[in-house]
Amino acid sequence: MSQNNPKDEHDKPLVSYRKITKSFGDRTVLKELDLDVYPGEKIALIGPSGSGKTTIARLLMTLEKPTSGTIEVEGEMLWLMPRKGKLVPANEKHLHRVRSKIGMVFQHFNLFPHMTIQRNVTEALVHVLKIPKSEADERAMRMLERVGLQEHTNHYPSQLSGGQKQRVAIARALVMQPSVMLFDEVTSALDPELVGEVLDVIKGIASQGEMAMILITHEMDFARDVADRILFTDGGVIVEEGTPEQVFQNPQSPRLQTFLSRFLNGSSDGRTGSRVAAGAEQ
Amino acid sequence: MEWLSLDLLPPLLRGFKITLLLTLCSIAVALCCAFLAGLARISKYAWLRGVATAYVEVFRGTSLLVQLFWIYFALPMLLDIQFSALAAAVLALGLNYGAYGSEVVRSSILSVPRGQIEATIALNMTVYHRMRRVILPQAWSMMLPGFGNLQIELLKGTSLVYLITLTDLTYQGMMLRSYDLSRTAAIFAWLLILYFIAAYALTLFIRFAERRAAAGRG
């Protein structure tokens, strides 16, 4: 478990969701959700498919707009900005500023196929943060070393394996130095034998980072190893939350118990199931 | 092959030069129109979309011949502007094929995967930066096959311009034929060959552009 205690009394939340509701048409996928993420905190979001985990992440990344409720990042509203003492809908400039604190890694990598690995990582450094090309190249190189891909800088994404692509995507997001990073099931599009290398990279980042992380995952073992706090979502609400011990060893709500038992029995997914089982014995 | 005599060539080549000049200039104009209208049609401003849609529908919905006549004969009477025959032809061809091309531009941009746009948002790129460095380069390689077809259509479309007094390849062929009808087959054979050479050159050019756009992506 992480050594630092991110929920010190004096800490202000880095991100606060307040009464967030999100509907697609007449289908409500998040219901008055409240969530605080503290600086440096590692949160794992688990829950059945369709429970709204991705939507929680996409709302923070400004890929979706909440139907109602507010999201604050370091005390600033995401979708609203102050003007003449009132809160008005945010313009692109405001979004641009707040968004600079947030990063995201996607399930399907979304690398830029027409750019080399190096340029994938430097593109936003040079053209968004306006960092000189030579310095950006250096930073990209250091980051690619960190994810073990320094040999591939001049390759194109199509020349890499899925695991390598995802590590590039992690480097590309990390090099922007966000305060909070979202990982949305970043291993579920990978062949089983490639999952480990990506999870190891993320564990490495988590162990040294002041960066807050929100990890959406079906890898229960990984969630237990990395997260300070585990949130279980179902039906658009956070049903239960706690430390990994509380959530995995002593689940309170019947829904979480059912959800975990599916993994423990290995009926739905043998691989993940065995990992959790091994972990639960400790 | 006696009948395909070379003495027909000099006047035909004079016309061929005009056809090529016209084709290249019109392609340039068409490309600009295609991009402007294609981008306007996916703009977030309704009025811009409206203007672009009106342009596309008008130029696709009427014939090239009518457009040539309008620009060359009718506009001068209504508006007191007189284009040279060459300018009128370039304008008509450019606007007409630009209208078709805008559809290629629009659909290619829209078929760049949604995930690419989401990645640019996650990296906090501006709308301009996203379009210029992520969307357009990827859309470009999807546009090329469509552009290739339109270029060749445009080349063939130039054969109408003799109707507004330009002495292009088709015009020269018609003239030669009116001097000596017995050589009709030879003249048309030359037209076939010359148009084919021009079309093939355009095809090779597009293939080259496609190869360049795909470089390294395997």
Ligand SMILES: Nc1ncnc2c1ncn2[C@@H]1O[C@H](COP(=O)(O)OP(=O)(O)OP(=O)(O)O)[C@@H](O)[C@H]1O
């Ligand atoms: N753009 C959309 N339009 C309509 N419905 C959507 C949209 N995005 C998500 N949904 C619906 O919202 C619900 C929650 O989706 P979400 O992707 O957040 O779930 P999830 O917990 O991430 O699931 P999974 O584990 O399968 O990724 C789902 O029922 C989904 O069908």
Ligand SMILES: [Mg+2]
């Ligand atoms: Mg999801």
